[in-house]
Amino acid sequence: MRRSWFKLTACLAAGLYLAPAANSMQWQRPTVSPLASLLAQNPLAAARGNPEEVVVAALTAIRQNRLDEAGRLVDGLLEAKPNYRLAHLLKGDLLMARSQPLAGIGSAPVVDDKLDDLRAEASARLLRYQAPPPAQQAIPANLLQFAPDQQYAVLVDAGRARIYLYRNDNGTPRYVRDFYATIGKLGFDKAREGDQRTPLGVYFVTGHMPREQLDQRYGKRAELYGVGAWPLSYPNDWDRRQGRTGSGIWLHGVPYDTYSRAPKASNGCVAMSNSDISALSPYLLPGTPVIIAGEVEWLTPSAWQARRDGALAQVEAWRRDWESLNTPRYLSHYASDFKSGNADLNTWRAQKQAVNAGKQWAKVKLTDLSLFGYPSAQGDLLQASFMQDYQSSNLNNQMRKRLYMRQEAGRWRISLEGSAG
Template sequence: MPWAKFGLCLVLLLFFTPAAQPRLTPPWPQTHVPVFEQPGKVFAGSPEEMIVAAIDAVRQGRMADARATIDALLVKEPNYNLAHLVSADLYAMRAAPLASLGGAAVDAPRDRLDDLKREAQVRLLHHLAPPPAERMLPAQLLVLSPGQEHAVVVDSSAARAYLFKNVDGVPTYVTDYYVTIGKLGTDKTREGDQRTPLGVYFVTSHMTRPQLDKIYGEAASLYGVGAWPLSYPNELDRREGRTGHGIWLHGVPYDTYSRAPQASNGCVALTNEDMTALARQLAPGSTPVVNVTRIEWLDRASWDARRAQALARLEAWRGAWESLDTQRYLSFYGNRFTDQDGQNLAGWQKQKAAVNAGRSWTKITLDKVSIFATSGENATWVATFDQDYRSDALDNRMRKRLYWQEENGAWKIQWEGRARAG
């Protein structure tokens, strides 16, 4: 028995001691290196492309590539919290496998960890399931006026803001960005509810960082590179009694790369790098920002049909008004209609009947038309245009807006008045 034990120990010693292993003739076999120590390939790209590539590499077992990419990303963006989380996981997995992302952060606050997991999830989902290439026309942008060179659609469910360029009236996809929305989601109704409003808005101005510092002091750090206020509450919001103010597009504090998908007080926040890039395409006073729960993507034929439907409805309303056909004209107004002064449908009908009775002719033209749409339970068309009204008794020009909603299977005007922005 002692000789047997000695023999076993000798075999093990010879097998596991490198110096005792026999040398082989060239080419030499590859020396065994743990998977985490192998030279990895860095995926070059934007910070989002790099974090997604690193997470993909972990999922596929390419730990060296994940490590190399994360290290390079943290050199580029040292304040990227999600990248730090993945980095910690990669170190922890040297000792033992982890059940899920963030498994190494056992002492991290649960809400903070959940935020980072959610950020990873929405970024990865966007990478794995982007909008179909054959359907890249948003139903939210039906008609762009010639002066609106770009438009933004915010998809809150995907935590993305999509930028489109106006190419001969067709919204053409340019790029998209990860965004943060309100802590409690969307559908803002009152001041301080920490929700992001849904609807059609316009960029109204630009507040530079020096201006923000002067107004808000240290609190201005929340807005990063600056802020671009939106026209919330819009005319329909006011009619519906929605309150609140200060809904902006803005950056993030300089000590963090990005915030969680739901972390703002109602604004739409982008990384400072992305906000700077997007800001170059924003024209205060005209650029639309349409906030929706989910973008409806259409192919060209479907988008053309939806656009033609909206334009035809608007033209039918204009034609009925111009022809002094009061009954047909008033049929375009919904039961919940109010005008900019709060006048209801009954008062509007009485006023328009009296006005038309005193006219012998009218000429009405609409110019610089835009039509944007929301979806969901209260789907809305927002039509804005320069209106030139001429008659034998009155000449009037104004920038007008109509809010249309479906009622009994037909699109009806629910608000009409002067446009505040856009």
């Protein structure tokens, strides 16, 4: 499913105005929202409700040479969002189209030194509607298990300039809505401080910085963040394990003098229009998972269930074997590159053999378990977080724990183990 969608979006990106009009379904008119009926009747009302849908409808109308209709849509968009630079670009194209054919977006002599950025934004927004991902029919592979207190999760598809909001329906992710987003100028997979890339991984909202607080702390620089910022927990333990550096990765708004930014325009944060991040903000509570992926893998419900069950079974097997005091079987769950603090696998093995030799019994209980497929350019990973209640004949301990697991010899094995903080 992921590959077929990727091929379709790649084909659609080739031309926004230029594909032959006879190419039917690729250029069908968007009908994905209750606002669709407003597009022709009241463009201003539609633009206030969903500016993105209006710009997509205008692009489609220009493509199909319905210039009067496109003009009404763009005028409504500019009245509702006068700082929307892409709408100004389309207005210029419409004026030029009355005297000569358009060669592509930005053909008119519009004064803007970032035409490529605006074309990229137009392409990203149009692809969302003309080749929509199967968000309501399939489930992202990254969202395998919510903890009971995780009511929502945010999934960033960095390669498609898109953010998805999912809610926890008794452990099953349910699509709520999605938004256009901006990532780092040089793309994703952040490695070091200042590389202008957005990190890949599983992070958590750590707080909220409203504009007033940003103004006090950063002065004029706060203009970059618009209505506010929501810091994320980058770098996490896995990032530090990989030697990644940097900090200050946030979800945030955009300057008030612009409606939105290009798909790649930040210094590494994820940015959204001020209206969109304001709509998302009620769900960005401390502890909300934010998964940033380079590409989303979409699974059918049955395939998702199978992957979820397999991952849960691996965590349960680790718990059961630890509880059994069968040290060799317990240690078989650890990867060859395992680390926990300063301990490698050999040190861990010696410690566990010594500890278990002095115990008569042990009980291990895991609660509040979450499981997320961890995006990584180095291969498939799994992050498991839970509350661990350990009791034994000579020690009782409770802690929040986090495991990072990777595929080794055909099964999930623990590569990193530590406190979840």
